[in-house]
Amino acid sequence: MNDRVIIRFEHVTKQYDDDPPVLDDVSFEMERGKFYTLLGPSGCGKTTILRLIAGFIEPTKGNIYFNGKLMNGVPANKRQVNTVFQDYALFPHLNVFENVAFGLRIKNLDKKTIETKVREALRFVNLEGYENREIHEMSGGQRQRVAIARAIVNEPEVLLLDEPLSALDLKLRTEMQYELRELQRRLGITFIFVTHDQEEALAMSDEIFVLNKGKIEQRGTPKDIYDEPINRFVADFIGESNIIPGKMLADFSVEFAGKQFECVDHGFEPNEPVDIVIRPEDLEITTREQGKLQVRVDSILFRGVHYELCCYDDNGNEWLVHSTKKAEVGEEIGLYFEPEAIHVMRRVETKENRGGER
Amino acid sequence: MSGTTKNYSRYLYAIPYASWMLLFVIAPIILIFYYSFFDIEGHLTLDNYKRFLTPVYLRMTISSFWYAFLITAFSLLIAYPTAYLLTKTKHKQLWLLLIILPTWVNLLLKVYAFLGIFGTYGLVNAFFETIGIGTKQLLFTDFSFVFVSVYIFIPFMILPIFNALEKLNPSLVDAAQDLGASSWTTFRRVIFPLTLDGVKAGCQAVFIPSLSLFMITRLIAGNRVITLGTAVEQHFLVTQDWGMGATIAVFLIIAMALIMIVTGNRKWGVKQ
Numbered sequence: 001m002n003d004r005v006i007i008r009f010e011h012v013t014k015q016y017d018d019d020p021p022v023l024d025d026v027s028f029e030m031e032r033g034k035f036y037t038l039l040g041p042s043g044c045g046k047t048t049i050l051r052l053i054a055g056f057i058e059p060t061k062g063n064i065y066f067n068g069k070l071m072n073g074v075p076a077n078k079r080q081v082n083t084v085f086q087d088y089a090l091f092p093h094l095n096v097f098e099n100v101a102f103g104l105r106i107k108n109l110d111k112k113t114i115e116t117k118v119r120e121a122l123r124f125v126n127l128e129g130y131e132n133r134e135i136h137e138m139s140g141g142q143r144q145r146v147a148i149a150r151a152i153v154n155e156p157e158v159l160l161l162d163e164p165l166s167a168l169d170l171k172l173r174t175e176m177q178y179e180l181r182e183l184q185r186r187l188g189i190t191f192i193f194v195t196h197d198q199e200e201a202l203a204m205s206d207e208i209f210v211l212n213k214g215k216i217e218q219r220g221t222p223k224d225i226y227d228e229p230i231n232r233f234v235a236d237f238i239g240e241s242n243i244i245p246g247k248m249l250a251d252f253s254v255e256f257a258g259k260q261f262e263c264v265d266h267g268f269e270p271n272e273p274v275d276i277v278i279r280p281e282d283l284e285i286t287t288r289e290q291g292k293l294q295v296r297v298d299s300i301l302f303r304g305v306h307y308e309l310c311c312y313d314d315n316g317n318e319w320l321v322h323s324t325k326k327a328e329v330g331e332e333i334g335l336y337f338e339p340e341a342i343h344v345m346r347r348v349e350t351k352e353n354r355g356g357e358r
Numbered sequence: 359m360s361g362t363t364k365n366y367s368r369y370l371y372a373i374p375y376a377s378w379m380l381l382f383v384i385a386p387i388i389l390i391f392y393y394s395f396f397d398i399e400g401h402l403t404l405d406n407y408k409r410f411l412t413p414v415y416l417r418m419t420i421s422s423f424w425y426a427f428l429i430t431a432f433s434l435l436i437a438y439p440t441a442y443l444l445t446k447t448k449h450k451q452l453w454l455l456l457i458i459l460p461t462w463v464n465l466l467l468k469v470y471a472f473l474g475i476f477g478t479y480g481l482v483n484a485f486f487e488t489i490g491i492g493t494k495q496l497l498f499t500d501f502s503f504v505f506v507s508v509y510i511f512i513p514f515m516i517l518p519i520f521n522a523l524e525k526l527n528p529s530l531v532d533a534a535q536d537l538g539a540s541s542w543t544t545f546r547r548v549i550f551p552l553t554l555d556g557v558k559a560g561c562q563a564v565f566i567p568s569l570s571l572f573m574i575t576r577l578i579a580g581n582r583v584i585t586l587g588t589a590v591e592q593h594f595l596v597t598q599d600w601g602m603g604a605t606i607a608v609f610l611i612i613a614m615a616l617i618m619i620v621t622g623n624r625k626w627g628v629k630q
Contacts, residue, residue, distance in 0.1 A: 056532055076535040089533035093551045102547075103537035154537065 005068075006032040006158060006190055007053060012062035014048050014214075022048045024214035025062070032157065035184045035191045037201040040211035041237070046194045049211075050160050053192065055079045067157070082151035083160040087167070088143045090135045096122070096146055097131040103154040121153035124183070141172045148183070158190045165200065177203050198238045202226060210234050226279075231345050235277045242283075244317050246276040246344070254344055257293060258315050265344035275345045280308070280322040282341035291334015295319055297327045311335070387611065393604035398597075406605035415589070419609070422585040426568040429507045430515075433564050434557065436508065437515035441556075444516070445523045454520065461513050469577050472506050473497065476578075498580030506578045507568060515560035522556025523549075558621045566614050586610055 007030040015021040023045040030036055038046035051057045052064060055076035064071045071079065082103070090099050100121055104114045122128055125145035130138070138146060144164060151159055161180070165173045181204045184191045195201055201208050202222040210217045210225060210233075218230040229235035235243055246256030251266035256276045268274065288294050295311035302308075309321040311333070319335065327333050397403045409415065444453055460468065475481045476496040483493045496502050526549065534544040550557075570587035581588065586606050593603030 054532075054536055056535075076532070077538045077540055081536075083533070083536045085529050085533060087527070087529055089527065089529040091530060091533070091548060091552075102534070102539075106538045106543060150537070 004031040005029045006066065007192075008065040008068075009049075009052075010063040010065070012052065012059045012064060014045075014052065014057065015060045021060070021214050023052075023059075026214070026216055027062075028209065028216060028219065030190060030192070032190050033188050034206040035181065035193065035204060037193045037195060037205040037208045038211060039195060039198060039201040039208050039237070041196055043213075044211040045214040046196075046209075046211050047162060048214075050083070050162055050192065050194050053079075053158070054081055054083050054160055080156055081158040081160055082154050082156040083162065084144075084147045084151050084164045086162045086164065088147040088164075090143055090146055090150070092135050094135070095131070096127070096133045096135065096138070099135065099146055100150045100153050102150060117153055118149075121149040124152065124186075125149045140168055141176065144168065144176065148180075152183075152187060156189065158192060159184075159187075161191060161193045163194055163196070165195070166197075173200070180204060202238070210237060212237075228343055229277060229345060232275050232347075235275070235343070235345065240280055240320055240322075242276075242278045242280065242317075242319050244276045244278075246274050248272045248274050248344060254342065257313050257317050259293070261292065261342060262339045263342040263344060264339055265342070268344070268346075273347055275347060277343040277345060278319075278337060278341055280320040281306075282337050283319065283321045283323070284336045285309075285321065285323050285325045285327055286334045286336045288332050288334045291336050293319070293335040295333060295335055297329050297331045297333060300327065300329055390604045390607045390611070393600050394608050396601045398599045398601060403601075406601050409602060410605050410609060415606070418584055418586055418589055421583065422569055422587070423613075425504065425507075425571075425583060425585060426565050428504050429511060429568045430561050430565045432504060432508045433512050433515040434561065437512055437560060438519055438557070440512075441516050441519040441523055444520055454517075457513050457516055465510060466573065468510060469506065469574055472502070472509075472578060476502050497578060498582055500579070500583065503574060503579035503583050507571060507574055510574070511564040511568065514563040518556040518559035518563065519553060520556075522553035522559075526552055562618065562621055566617060569613065570610055 009026055009028050012023060012026050013021050014023040022043075026045075026049070038049055040046050048057070052059055053066075055071070055074060055078075058072065066080065091102065094102070097118055100118045101114050104117055109117075118131070119128070122130065125148050127142065127145050127149065130142070130146075135143065135146070144167075147164065165176050165180075168176060177200060180191070180193070193201075193204065202225075205222055207219060208222055208225050209219045212233050218225060218234045220228075225234065226238055229238060229241075232243055235241050244256045246254055248265070248268035248271065249255050249260065250270055251268075252263055254261055254263045254265070254274070254276065293313055295313045297309055297311050299310045300307055301310075303322075306322045306324050307326055309323065309327060311319045311321060313319060321335065394406055395402055395404070397405055440457075444450060444457075447453055473480075477483070478493060478495075478497075480496075482496060486492060486494055530548055530552070531544055534548045535541075539547065569585070570590070571585055572587035572591045575581065575583045575585055575588045586609070590603045590606050590610070593599045593606070
């Protein structure tokens with residue numbers, strides 16, 4: 001086995017009573033020193049994975065390995081991981097110093113070592129001089145940092161972060177994204193970050209796991225996931241996109257919106273029904289004659305960085321376009337895109353179409 | 359103009375409460391102080407206070423505090439684990455109701471019930487007979503006094519502790535364990551300190567009334583345990599020495615006020 005692997009899930013299922021499983025036969029490996037993000041809508045099982053790693057819950061079926069050692073049945077307080085909680089879970093009866101020192105005091109370290117380590121951890125998160133503050137005197141962003149300091153002071157091999165930015169306002173959230181990424185690089189430990197915010201996931205991660213209904217839909221680098229979503233769910237969840245039904249005619253040739261286009265995808269069955277994804281920012285506005293697609297502008301919205309145009313082609317497909325160029329409502333325009341902008345996905349097997357098309 | 363009228367109406371609403379406080383709290387306390395300076399013949403004197411400081415009354419005071427302490431300690435020992443289990447059960451509200459239910463029954467009725475249970479021909483002795491221990495004197499002992507008092511007071515200890523435990527953010531417990539704390543350390547360093555307010559409130563609700571118990575002392579302890587409460591009752595109803603009774607009451611009031619101040623909820627600097 002690869003010795004870079006720090007966490008391994010083997011056919012892990014978590015189920016409460018007779019409810020559908022929260023996590024359904026999930027297997028994966030995570031390497032040390034990387035920034036992982038578990039991304040998905042609420043109830044997809046991302047927090048469950050985190051709690052399984054932390055040891056707050058035990059899997060119903062399957063095995064969890066940490067550094068090659070089976071972790072099933074090992075209680076949370078005996079695991080080499082620490083968690084930054086969604087609500088920070090700072091101890092309100094202790095001040096900043098004592099919150100950070102909590103884990104060290106349990107290890108019975110001597111006073112001087114504790115003092116040094118706590119100060120170092122607080123310096124790491126830019127909270128020098130806040131040692132004697134009470135928790136309720138700290139702002140949301142500062143509490144966040146205390147929570148991080150309290151976790152990293154124990155020098156865990158893996159840091160688990162459960163939607164730690166969701167309670168912060170937009171500006172602070174963006175700042176903290178940079179800081180967390182930077183912190184991970186400096187510490188060189190594995191971060192497992194849980195979020196439902198795809199922008200956050202794309203900005204911070206080495207690798208993203210997209211989860212849905214207790215299953216991993218796709219794992220890959222942010223660029224892989226954004227550019228080559230494996231199915232409609234992933235494409236839809238990662239950013240805004242145009243998803244159009246189409247048909248793969250042959251390798252490098254696809255048909256949609258009643259036309260034939262050159263593309264870079266291959267390896268499909270001839271005439272296999274597929275979904276086409278084109279990102280709104282990959283569509284360029286040109287004249288009707290120069291465009292590969294002819295559409296009519298239905299509405300236009302100013303979004304600050306760009307205009308968001310909602311257009312319809314002659315077949316009634318909706319096209320979302322992000323452009324710095326402006327067009328008039330009702331105007332007939334052309335859309336131009338490179339063959340690389342077309343992403344072809346296999347149809348997701350759903351209950352409705354299973355067997356029907358075969 | 360409208361601002362001042364609003365203020366007036368606000369004071370109007372306070373009238374029922376203020377007059378209640380005046381008539382049934384403040385006036386009686388003043389009366390008690392007043393009576394404590396008169397002897398049995400109605401002469402103004404400080405003798406009552408001198409008498410209170412004699413060994414007879416001091417012993418009574420110590421015994422009152424000792425029994426109140428025992429009752430509070432046993433209540434706490436039983437109530438905390440009970441409240442903790444209660445927060446973990448499925449039908450919390452039902453269990454809570456079952457615990458509160460006995461408080462709706464009159465105190466005297468419950469005490470009389472124990473006379474039956476602990477009596478020579480009562481349930482407990484019948485049980486002792488069958489298992490061969492033989493009849494024991496249960497009534498009129500320290501044990502039965504503390505037992506019945508704990509039984510009576512326990513709901514008042516469970517409720518505030520239960521509320522405090524319910525308010526405790528469960529992720530704090532997760533956080534403590536995540537940082538390496540064992541269950542016991544988690545309890546000692548996180549759960550208990552954060553539910554201390556509930557414990558204090560419960561201790562107040564039990565300790566203060568048990569200081570002045572008199573009904574249970576007479577019926578269950580057969581006046582073998584004489585507390586300040588008993589003494590107050592005896593002076594007012596039997597010896598008719600209202601002055602001495604009032605003096606003891608003054609000391610009780612001072613003691614209770616001190617306990618309230620010492621165990622009071624001091625929320626240092628909490629701004630939220």
